[in-house]
Amino acid sequence: MKIILNGAPREIADGMRVSELVEYLEMLGQRFAIEVNAELIPRSHFAEHRLAADDRVEIIQAVGGG
């Protein structure tokens, strides 16, 4: 299925969970936060939250800024 990941279309397995997406993107151990369709997904919900087709997923990190 197709999702929009950080603004770009991306093919992932149907029904992938957020925790599986994190693993698939090899982001384990990094500091980030995720929202799906403009709703924050707390880390504690990664394992239960299933993605759906056309979900808009944002993965954000800290960067230098004023």
Next chain:
Amino acid sequence: MSTSNTDRLIIAGKDYGSRLLVGTGKYKDMDETARAIAASSAEIVTIAVRRTNIGQNRDEPNILDVLPPDRYTILPNTAGCYDVDTAVRTCRLARELLDGHNLVKLEVLGDEKTLFPDVIATLKAAEILVKDDFEVMVYTNDDPIVARELEAIGCVAVMPLAAPIGSGLGIRNPLNIRTIVENAKVPIIVDAGVGTASDAAVAMELGCDGVLMNTAIAAAKNPVLMASAMRKAIEAGREAFLAGRMPAKRFASASSPIEGLFF
């Protein structure tokens, strides 16, 4: 005599020895960022929240590796947000990113050319965030009425601009800044617009509780040296404020005694 041990800046119940808050943008690299921030002695540092580069630069150091949250108070900002919704979303993402740390710098911008705050949207966003248990330090215009309103909403610090963000123009409206300070019960921190050390000292002499700056340090020819200059300016300005300046007079007043002249 130094006042740094007794004269502390208290924000949201936590106290700080430094009254200089610094941003972490616009530096050449992470190493320069770290050295400039060390030279500034700042304890509160701002960061921005942006999309990760998925699959790219995986080994690139993150700003939080250079400025670990156990050593610095990390202040995530909502820079780049032009509406209430994106500012609130950004704060929620930042709180999750920082394991529940709820101190944020709210800025809702109104215009790309000036980066002046949209005060109406800022007031709305502040209200939502305070209700959602955030501790909000808020960027605003140098308007005493808006500053009073933001304090009434429950913001933990009000941060009027000295001049447009990144302009280095110095304090354009010192009388308004003074009025904001006199009205306030929460810390007033000048945020944005200082260009050099004397600007920072003036802000502190006006009675501000601190100054937040980024470009004035990062865009100096020698950022590390400017960071050190800013640290001293903030301390000097604060001590001058506490000492209470002499009244200004139009004409001279001799410093040496008139009595005992032998000619």
